[in-house]
Amino acid sequence: MVKVFEKRESTLGAADLAGPDPVSLSLRVNGQTFSFVAEPRRTLLDALRYDLGLTGAKKGCDEGTCGACTVLLNGKPVYSCLLLAVECQGHEIETIEGLAKGGKLHPVQEAFVEHDALQCGFCTPGQILSIKALLDENPEPTEEDIKRAVSGNLCRCGAYPHIVEAARAAAKKLPR
Amino acid sequence: MKRFRHADAPDLETAIVLLREEGAEAIAGGTDLLTEMKAGIRAPELLVNLKSLEFKGIRDEGDALAIGALTTLSELEAHPLVKERFPMLAQAASLAATPQLRNVGTVGGNLLQRVRCWYYRHPHVKCWLKGGEECYAEEGLNHRHAIFGTSPCIAVHPSDLAPALIALDAEVRVVGPEVDGWLPLEEIYCLPDENHRERTVLGRGDLLTEVRVPYRGNSRGVFLKAMERAAWSFALVSVAARLDFDGNRVREVRIVLGGVAGKPWRVRDAETLLQGQAPTEELVAKAAEAAVAGARPREHNAYKIPLARSLVRRALLELFELRSRRD
Incomplete structure (x- = not known):
């Protein structure tokens, strides 16, 4: 391995260093490409909210504990506050704004309305995206599967029983 | 930031x-x-x-499972070979953090994660581990802290994967200027001291790239984790135990505790007690006692001793397929 470290100068030159000043970034969100300029320290959450104007993902704890910032990255739920925007380039990101199509709510959104699965609504975008990702992968989840799917989304209003009901109802509604 | x-x-x-x-x-x-x-x-x-x-994904190597350090915990938890060969590892991965964190967090990162001690994590406290003079947990709020080991820092190692992988005799590949080659996972961990305020032997620029878990024949494992709530909690105490049988006798055994020391804590005295023995409830009780014999509680964490003892006992009863009167 020793020989590796003799190449210091040339290797450093070859690596693509970005920042700390703002750099051009490009994100694929809800099927659209957005280009903007931000520092490498920009989190995906801040990029969505401030650079793209998509405020559906909420900033709660900003440290990966509450789940209000949940979005889907390549179809999987992630905390957007714990990802750097610069590292999300080239991936498919889905936010709550991308769920309704042609003015019609997504079946999970409809089920949340019908089953009164929220009070204040702050955690709701995250809850819905976690459940959407679950149903995409597992169209017939058990109650345990649903609880596990939203175990990283805190609801301070305690709407959990209704959230589980809404998820079960959405599972029945979704085309198999 | x-x-x-x-x-x-x-x-x-x-x-x-x-x-x-x-x-x-x-x-x-x-x-x-x-x-x-x-x-x-x-x-x-x-x-x-x-x-x-490229250190991603899980590969069958014939006599072992190779896990790239960049494999996410979700991938580990869901992989058919992990579930089939090493259910305790799948269990440990599934009990860590939350779905969102498991979709992003990697095996390498989990093994090398930093301690959760509230003094260490506090932005305005310069504790010993951060280059300060003293460990504030020693005389302060030490509910979550160590009951084993001697070090100026008493924070515990938070990983769930580490105890499970050590119980499975996993090896890791490290590439770098200071450490280079394959070594048992257990040996990358150390307790920090004045000369080395770190929890691993890895130096600057050393990278953990792969984990290799050997296949065993007649082997069973279990991972149990006690938490303050049933999701998104670090272990108060965890136990990973693996037994290889020779007929009805114990051929080889590993018992590794998490959440009790500055590194994953192998309880060799308990392992020795079980070696070559035919399982009985009495033997299990003795081994569980031996597992906590060296424990030294602090002001607020004496609860960890009965917790660790019970988890070891429960893990062994499950592995031996014994039923206890108290269960």
């Missing part, structure tokens, strides 16, 4: 060279590092993104 430069590592060699730079840090999943950076307790000048490297 302080400003930093950022580079996607084009290859392993370049990653290591970049990481030798003053102020450089590696980022993989980033779920631990970014919380430290946001809290202001870490401020790298250069982040080297490892996700562009």
